[in-house]
Amino acid sequence: MTTTAIGHNTHLAERAYRIRRNALLMGEVQGQGYIGQALDIADVLAVSYFHAMRFRPAEPEWEGRDRFMLSNGHYAIALYAALIEAGIIPQEELETYGSDDSRLPMSGMASYTPGMEMSGGSLGLGLSLAVGRCLGLKRKGSDSRVYTLFSDGELDEGSVWEAIMSAAHWKLDNLIAMVDVNNQQADGPSTQVMAFEPLVEKLEAFGWHVQRVNGNDLDAVVAAFDAAKACTEPKPRMIVCDTRMGCGVPFLEAREKNHFIRVDAHEWRLALDALDAGRT
Amino acid sequence: MKSATTALKTGDKPRLKTSAMIASIAGEGQRTKPAPFGHALVELAHTRPEIVGMTADLAKYTDLHIFAQAFPDRFYQMGMAEQLLMGAASGMAQEGMMPFVTTYAVFASRRAYDFIHQAIAEENRNVKIACALPGLTSGYGPSHQAAEDLALFRAMPNLTVIDPCDALDIEQAVPAMAAHNGPVYMRLLRGQVPLVLDEYDYTFELGKAKLLRDGADVLVISSGIMTMRALEVATLLAADRVDVGVLHVPTIKPLDTATILREAGRSGRLVVVAENHTVIGGLGEAVGAALLRAGVTPPFRQIGLPDEFLDAGALPTLHDRYGISANAMAATLKGWLR
Numbered sequence: 001m002t003t004t005a006i007g008h009n010t011h012l013a014e015r016a017y018r019i020r021r022n023a024l025l026m027g028e029v030q031g032q033g034y035i036g037q038a039l040d041i042a043d044v045l046a047v048s049y050f051h052a053m054r055f056r057p058a059e060p061e062w063e064g065r066d067r068f069m070l071s072n073g074h075y076a077i078a079l080y081a082a083l084i085e086a087g088i089i090p091q092e093e094l095e096t097y098g099s100d101d102s103r104l105p106m107s108g109m110a111s112y113t114p115g116m117e118m119s120g121g122s123l124g125l126g127l128s129l130a131v132g133r134c135l136g137l138k139r140k141g142s143d144s145r146v147y148t149l150f151s152d153g154e155l156d157e158g159s160v161w162e163a164i165m166s167a168a169h170w171k172l173d174n175l176i177a178m179v180d181v182n183n184q185q186a187d188g189p190s191t192q193v194m195a196f197e198p199l200v201e202k203l204e205a206f207g208w209h210v211q212r213v214n215g216n217d218l219d220a221v222v223a224a225f226d227a228a229k230a231c232t233e234p235k236p237r238m239i240v241c242d243t244r245m246g247c248g249v250p251f252l253e254a255r256e257k258n259h260f261i262r263v264d265a266h267e268w269r270l271a272l273d274a275l276d277a278g279r280t
Numbered sequence: 281m282k283s284a285t286t287a288l289k290t291g292d293k294p295r296l297k298t299s300a301m302i303a304s305i306a307g308e309g310q311r312t313k314p315a316p317f318g319h320a321l322v323e324l325a326h327t328r329p330e331i332v333g334m335t336a337d338l339a340k341y342t343d344l345h346i347f348a349q350a351f352p353d354r355f356y357q358m359g360m361a362e363q364l365l366m367g368a369a370s371g372m373a374q375e376g377m378m379p380f381v382t383t384y385a386v387f388a389s390r391r392a393y394d395f396i397h398q399a400i401a402e403e404n405r406n407v408k409i410a411c412a413l414p415g416l417t418s419g420y421g422p423s424h425q426a427a428e429d430l431a432l433f434r435a436m437p438n439l440t441v442i443d444p445c446d447a448l449d450i451e452q453a454v455p456a457m458a459a460h461n462g463p464v465y466m467r468l469l470r471g472q473v474p475l476v477l478d479e480y481d482y483t484f485e486l487g488k489a490k491l492l493r494d495g496a497d498v499l500v501i502s503s504g505i506m507t508m509r510a511l512e513v514a515t516l517l518a519a520d521r522v523d524v525g526v527l528h529v530p531t532i533k534p535l536d537t538a539t540i541l542r543e544a545g546r547s548g549r550l551v552v553v554a555e556n557h558t559v560i561g562g563l564g565e566a567v568g569a570a571l572l573r574a575g576v577t578p579p580f581r582q583i584g585l586p587d588e589f590l591d592a593g594a595l596p597t598l599h600d601r602y603g604i605s606a607n608a609m610a611a612t613l614k615g616w617l618r
């Protein structure tokens with residue numbers, strides 16, 4: 001069973017597969033990890049790094065790069081997986097994930113990891129930092145963009161709406177924000193914890209260019225990033241990504257939904273096998 | 281307010297002398313300078329193009345409007361949103377700018393603490409935070425009285441913390457903050473700011489405590505406006521033949537422990553730490569702990585704000601009430617020396 005729509009973007013499907021595989025291998029190292037989220041966001045990361053963004057693997061701080069700001073620091077396992085696939089972090093470092101003195105801590109921090117542009121984890125922070133970076137880039141006359149990923153649960157935080165209002169006020173057309181709507185946060189389904197819908201209408205009312213896509217449909221995600229980049233309106237861009245926790249590993253996808261999906265020790269291998277089985 | 285306005289219009293009553301609107305820390309007839317922070321920042325910004333000014337709807341009340349007028353394209357109004365302000369300042373700094381960020385001390389310390397902690401201090405960004413209404417310098421009550429800002433910011437790694445005394449201190453602190461590569465929190469005195477330290481052989485040096493006057497009976501170790509008070513107290517008590525020395529400690533962190541130990545270690549003097557801050561977690565406890573750690577144990581007292589929510593009212597009333605006016609402090613010292 002293929003859980004990831006691949007359409008015309010087979011090279012991106014391969015990237016997304018390897019991001020998922022890297023994440024599962026890291027989860028296996030620690031015997032735990034936010035694997036449900038890593039699997040759901042792999043397609044968005046594949047499109048970000050291997051279709052949309054400009055970067056140099058050997059020069060993670062290259063001035064001309066696009067910036068990727070990870071607000072939801074617990075998604076670090078997913079971003080490390082993408083940074084490994086992008087050649088910014090060596091593949092062999094994967095086995096240090098979450099260990100003492102590793103450059104790959106469980107929650108992403110700017111000072112630890114090449115390619116990690118901010119210290120996330122205190123949820124609701126990232127969009128404010130992204131606003132500042134966009135303003136800074138504009139001051140410098142740079143054409144680099146800021147991509148920032150945050151989660152639907154972060155919509156509960158007031159500071160996120162401060163940043164949403166501000167980004168429109170400053171007409172930050174160099175900002176592409178992605179919100180991962182997997183409808184799961186610490187205490188349960190996000191929409192039950194705090195109703196945030198209708199999200200598209202809200203964000204449009206705040207002055208954003210908004211698209212909503214199936215975040216596990218590579219063709220749709222590619223089209224959304226292309227449209228966000230091609231847009232000429234002086235507005236910040238938001239891509240609302242509806243995703244499925246555990247996407248790519250059917251038995252995890254079917255498991256009772258939880259912020260922290262339980263994976264038994266023997267199941268990491270089974271998950272890798274299931275991922276391979278779904279590869280096309 | 282209505283009766284006061286009427287009184288002013290008709291002139292048949294004297295103007296109220298106990299209104300909470302009386303919010304100046306300058307005494308009657310005291311020499312002052314207008315907006316030293318704003319003017320110093322403008323002067324510095326001419327030679328440092330990376331400086332930007334950012335605020336959360338308080339430019340006019342933190343003297344940042346002077347900068348905004350001089351450099352409108354380098355001024356960022358972030359709205360009444362302190363968390364956004366601190367996060368965006370971090371992002372700006374990451375792109376090579378040097379943001380000078382202003383709000384009130386209560387909002388930076390209480391509302392935006394996590395944002396400063398994570399986005400500025402933990403990431404070690406070159407952001408300068410200048411906050412008005414430190415300690416008890418507003419009569420509005422606890423919503424505007426930052427009695428605990430030093431305790432909170434002292435506890436934050438990477439952060440340098442400054443509590444200047446007067447206009448001269450602020451003017452000299454601004455370029456020193458910029459010269460320091462890293463995040464800084466400065467308590468800001470705004471508007472007509474007293475000018476005191478020009479009468480002493482003094483220059484602000486980041487991280488240095490300075491002995492402003494020597495005294496055989498009491499050593500007051502102080503920061504911020506309490507240094508100004510301590511100097512007044514020294515003059516008041518000189519009439520009673522009490523010899524008061526004043527050690528000004530404008531940098532709260534890193535603390536100039538060497539100078540403090542040297543001065544406090546001179547025998548025979550009562551050591552009093554005076555601060556415009558709750559007695560919990562500020563300069564007093566920092567100095568006390570430094571002395572104990574070094575085995576230096578002079579008679580030791582603290583003058584500062586009590587561990588309670590402070591009253592609203594006129595500042596002169598409140599400074600008397602809480603023992604941080606010159607007269608109140610002089611009486612307290614005399615009591616201790618009796």
